[in-house]
Amino acid sequence: xxxxxxxxxxxxxxxxxxxxxxxxxxxxxxxxxxxxxxxxxxxxxxxxxxxxxxxxxxxxxxxxxxxxxxxxxxxxxxxxxxxxxxxxxxxxxxxxxxxxxxxxxxxxxxxxxxxxxxxxxxxxxxxxxxxxxxxxxxxxxxxxxxxxxxxxxxxxxxxxxxxxxxxxxxxxxxxxxxxxxxxxxxxxxxxxxxxxxxxxxxxxxxxxxxxxxxxxxxxxx
Amino acid sequence: xxxxxxxxxxxxxxxxxxxxxxxxxxxxxxxxxxxxxxxxxxxxxxxxxxxxxxxxxxxxxxxxxxxxxxxxxxxxxxxxxxxxxxxxxxxxxxxxxxxxxxxxxxxxxxxxxxxxxxxxxxxxxxxxxxxxxxxxxxxxxxxxxxxxxxxxxxxxxxxxxxxxxxxxxxxxxxxxxxxxxxxxxxxxxxxxxxxxxxxxxxxxxxxxxxxxxxxxxxxxxxxxxxxxxxxxxxxxxxxxxxxxxxxxxxxxxxxxxxxxxxxxxxxxxxxxxxxxxxxxxxxxxxxxxxxx
Numbered sequence: 001x002x003x004x005x006x007x008x009x010x011x012x013x014x015x016x017x018x019x020x021x022x023x024x025x026x027x028x029x030x031x032x033x034x035x036x037x038x039x040x041x042x043x044x045x046x047x048x049x050x051x052x053x054x055x056x057x058x059x060x061x062x063x064x065x066x067x068x069x070x071x072x073x074x075x076x077x078x079x080x081x082x083x084x085x086x087x088x089x090x091x092x093x094x095x096x097x098x099x100x101x102x103x104x105x106x107x108x109x110x111x112x113x114x115x116x117x118x119x120x121x122x123x124x125x126x127x128x129x130x131x132x133x134x135x136x137x138x139x140x141x142x143x144x145x146x147x148x149x150x151x152x153x154x155x156x157x158x159x160x161x162x163x164x165x166x167x168x169x170x171x172x173x174x175x176x177x178x179x180x181x182x183x184x185x186x187x188x189x190x191x192x193x194x195x196x197x198x199x200x201x202x203x204x205x206x207x208x209x210x211x212x213x214x215x216x217x218x219x220x221x
Numbered sequence: 222x223x224x225x226x227x228x229x230x231x232x233x234x235x236x237x238x239x240x241x242x243x244x245x246x247x248x249x250x251x252x253x254x255x256x257x258x259x260x261x262x263x264x265x266x267x268x269x270x271x272x273x274x275x276x277x278x279x280x281x282x283x284x285x286x287x288x289x290x291x292x293x294x295x296x297x298x299x300x301x302x303x304x305x306x307x308x309x310x311x312x313x314x315x316x317x318x319x320x321x322x323x324x325x326x327x328x329x330x331x332x333x334x335x336x337x338x339x340x341x342x343x344x345x346x347x348x349x350x351x352x353x354x355x356x357x358x359x360x361x362x363x364x365x366x367x368x369x370x371x372x373x374x375x376x377x378x379x380x381x382x383x384x385x386x387x388x389x390x391x392x393x394x395x396x397x398x399x400x401x402x403x404x405x406x407x408x409x410x411x412x413x414x415x416x417x418x419x420x421x422x423x424x425x426x427x428x429x430x431x432x433x434x435x436x437x438x439x440x441x442x443x444x445x446x447x448x449x450x451x452x453x454x455x456x457x458x459x460x461x462x463x464x465x466x467x468x469x470x471x472x473x474x475x476x477x478x479x480x481x482x483x484x485x486x487x488x489x490x491x492x493x494x495x496x497x498x499x500x501x502x503x504x505x506x507x508x509x510x511x512x513x
Binding site: 138141142145146148149151152155156158159160162163167 | 374375376377378379414416417419420423458488489
């Protein structure tokens, strides 16, 4: 019987070493790089497996312990089981927190990751963000279409204004031609009036000469 | 306001006195025309005072008197201007009188060869019939006349604007062939201009909707023709909507048709004209059930 108890105690020592290892490795998991992380994960999983096997061995041993000590050993075993469960949950949590920041090549590492509340929340946040982005995109598209419409109207107005300017230019040219024509007519009128004035003066001079000649001839007789 | 009205009445009385004085034989020999000019000025001042007093009918009739005197005196341009002023005053009280005054002004302007001015006034008359009198057929007539005059004066953009109005109301009055013809004509002329080619897809879309109101098969052929005319039309949302609508029309699927329209409308709002046309097209599905 003492042999049995000593065997149980031996298992206990091994278990405590394993749990200490697991705890320290979980601590390292949150700060490690991608390569170290893979190594740590495999180590933790191996240790957890070993711890589970130890607990099974201890369970078998407890059954063979005498009645007076069986109660105490059973309680201890329950505590160890609870501790291992807590460590397993801690490990899963530590692994899932860092999951988003690392690219894993193997899919094996995702095997026993369960969706916890944290992940659900993250999923909800992401879908909400997606929805918001979608709405923003739709609004952007509406604005683009509106801008296109405004652009079209602006181009139509520009075309109208171009036509107006072209018409005005045409009218200006016509006016310019009319003005040059009228200035030519005015010049010819001025020339004609000058001509007429010269003719008038010449005729007047002729008259004066004729009259003076007539008077001279009349008086000379 | 009352004082303005009284002053205006006094001016009209003064103008009438001057006119009756200018009718005598001796007065017509010695400065009759000056008295007529004074009378015209009195009428114009009276009209402006009536406008200030918001007596639109009286203002209109005063401007009309001034216009008639100008016409008798032979100054046609002034007569036309006064008729336009009279019409603008009548606009606020008596639309029929306003239209008559505009028509008198148009007559003078066309006689003078000022077709652009005549076209603008035809457009104004059309707008009056469109908004106030709500006589779409007459509005269409005046828009067509305006478009003709604008086209004659090489004001193509103004002509197109009037033609688009004609097409819009022609479609509303279920004269689809005319609407289609105009939309296609305006679209093809727009495609020739680097500035206007972006407007072409709207006109082609409208033409296609008019086609759909008549006949699905013709609409499909027309759509093919439009893509050849303007290859960029194929990438537009309008083209995609038309394709979807045609599919649903073939399937006689009212729900999908409505859904497609709703999806389009959620991004860019459809105006009254589009809504009317689409409802008419939808009505066709209900009226002609699938006989297969």
